[in-house]
Amino acid sequence: MLQCDAFYNLLKKHGITFFTGVPDSLLKDFCAYVADHTDPKNNIVAANEGGAVALAAGHHLATGNIGLVYMQNAGVGNAVNPLVSLVDGEVYSIPVLLFIGWRGEPGVKDEPQHIKQGRITIPLLEVLGIPHEVLPDVFEEAKRVLKKAVGSMTQRSAPYVFIIRKGIFEPYLLKKKEYSSYKLTRERVIQSIAGQLDNRDIVISTTGKTSRELFEYRERVGQDHSTDFLTVGSMGHVSQIALGLALSKPKRNVYCLDGDGSLIMHMGSLAINGTRAPKNFKHIVLNNGAHDSVGGQPTAGFKIDIVSIAKACGYKAAFAAEVENELLEKIHTLKETAGPVLLEVRINTGSRKDLGRPTIDPKESKKAFTKFLQDND
Ligand SMILES: Cc1ncc(C[n+]2csc(CCOP(=O)(O)OP(=O)(O)O)c2C)c(N)n1
Numbered sequence: 001m002l003q004c005d006a007f008y009n010l011l012k013k014h015g016i017t018f019f020t021g022v023p024d025s026l027l028k029d030f031c032a033y034v035a036d037h038t039d040p041k042n043n044i045v046a047a048n049e050g051g052a053v054a055l056a057a058g059h060h061l062a063t064g065n066i067g068l069v070y071m072q073n074a075g076v077g078n079a080v081n082p083l084v085s086l087v088d089g090e091v092y093s094i095p096v097l098l099f100i101g102w103r104g105e106p107g108v109k110d111e112p113q114h115i116k117q118g119r120i121t122i123p124l125l126e127v128l129g130i131p132h133e134v135l136p137d138v139f140e141e142a143k144r145v146l147k148k149a150v151g152s153m154t155q156r157s158a159p160y161v162f163i164i165r166k167g168i169f170e171p172y173l174l175k176k177k178e179y180s181s182y183k184l185t186r187e188r189v190i191q192s193i194a195g196q197l198d199n200r201d202i203v204i205s206t207t208g209k210t211s212r213e214l215f216e217y218r219e220r221v222g223q224d225h226s227t228d229f230l231t232v233g234s235m236g237h238v239s240q241i242a243l244g245l246a247l248s249k250p251k252r253n254v255y256c257l258d259g260d261g262s263l264i265m266h267m268g269s270l271a272i273n274g275t276r277a278p279k280n281f282k283h284i285v286l287n288n289g290a291h292d293s294v295g296g297q298p299t300a301g302f303k304i305d306i307v308s309i310a311k312a313c314g315y316k317a318a319f320a321a322e323v324e325n326e327l328l329e330k331i332h333t334l335k336e337t338a339g340p341v342l343l344e345v346r347i348n349t350g351s352r353k354d355l356g357r358p359t360i361d362p363k364e365s366k367k368a369f370t371k372f373l374q375d376n377d
Pocket of ligand 1: 022023024072074075078186206207208209210233234235258259260261262263288290291292293294299
């Protein structure tokens with residue numbers, strides 16, 4: 001295993017002192033160390049992975065230094081465009097060091113949404129023409145490959161990738177964690193919402209623990225899962241799946257359970273929801289100000305006004321709740337108000353230690369969900 005402090009200091013020696021990205025559970029210890037030891041102006045949790053590549057490009061243009069971009073391999077898709085058309089050697093030729101968490105590594109057990117991404121991670125980098133290496137877990141080896149990577153980036157003036165396996169970095173607990181005083185938990189809100197829906201309503205839930213908690217709620221109360229579409233991958237796209245459904249199924253209410261990280265990742269979707277304006281579109285944002293599902297790294301969630309943004313994008317109504325009574329009242333209003341309508345619930349981070357994962361294969365879930373839609377118009 002690599003000690004976060006030793007590797008961070010090594011990066012510093014090579015002049016790499018600017019960090020940006022979207023967090024991943026495989027990188028959470030390294031990212032926590034970076035957050036505790038880097039001036040916040042040089043450590044930016046980006047909206048999405050493409051934005052992080054562009055931020056590192058801007059940093060290089062201004063300083064001549066190489067920035068480090070961290071992401072889960074799921075985020076490579078978001079980053080392909082700036083990797084190919086901005087920093088690539090055939091365009092502006094800008095060096096960037098990428099840390100890519102290898103979910104779904106062949107031979108390592110993982111969830112369905114990670115399997116293909118894990119298998120194609122290295123072939124994808126080959127197609128992109130970006131030199132890459134699996135980061136070794138022995139310090140002297142890591143030191144050697146980092147020197148080689150910096151040499152390559154400097155000489156080619158182009159990106160280089162380290163693929164990060166599970167368990168490479170020693171555990172490190174974030175010290176500068178910001179605690180919020182909100183009392184509601186994500187699980188409690190999901191339970192309150194799901195418990196008040198009509199039996200024809202459908203729920204589209206976002207990536208990470210939201211979908212896992214919704215799945216477990218249905219199990220606990222003995223309901224089947226056919227009313228729910230769990231967006232297990234495709235982070236940030238939940239509201240467009242919901243919009244597609246709402247427009248084609250105008251006689252049903254569509255409840256979109258979003259996260260703050262997910263909403264911010266593709267916030268432009270709000271403009272499309274607000275201007276397409278289906279009356280049956282009900283958007284709920286579970287705002288804990290963090291990427292809670294992958295380690296709790298902060299988002300801009302508590303620093304922006306989601307209610308005003310939704311209204312400015314054309315939502316017919318938008319409001320917020322942060323305590324139990326208010327939540328129940330606002331869920332009622334959400335149900336009664338013609339959409340597009342948004343409810344932001346301010347919540348705390350955290351989840352049950354024994355939280356499970358969906359046990360139904362995505363294709364089986366899809367079959368049950370589409371059958372539910374057909375059977376009931
Ligand atoms: C494109 C992409 N980038 C990163 C991830 C890793 N990831 C999974 S869940 C998650 C955090 C989601 O945060 P938020 O929407 O705020 O929900 P929370 O976990 O806080 O409930 C991240 C970063 C991913 N699945 N896909």
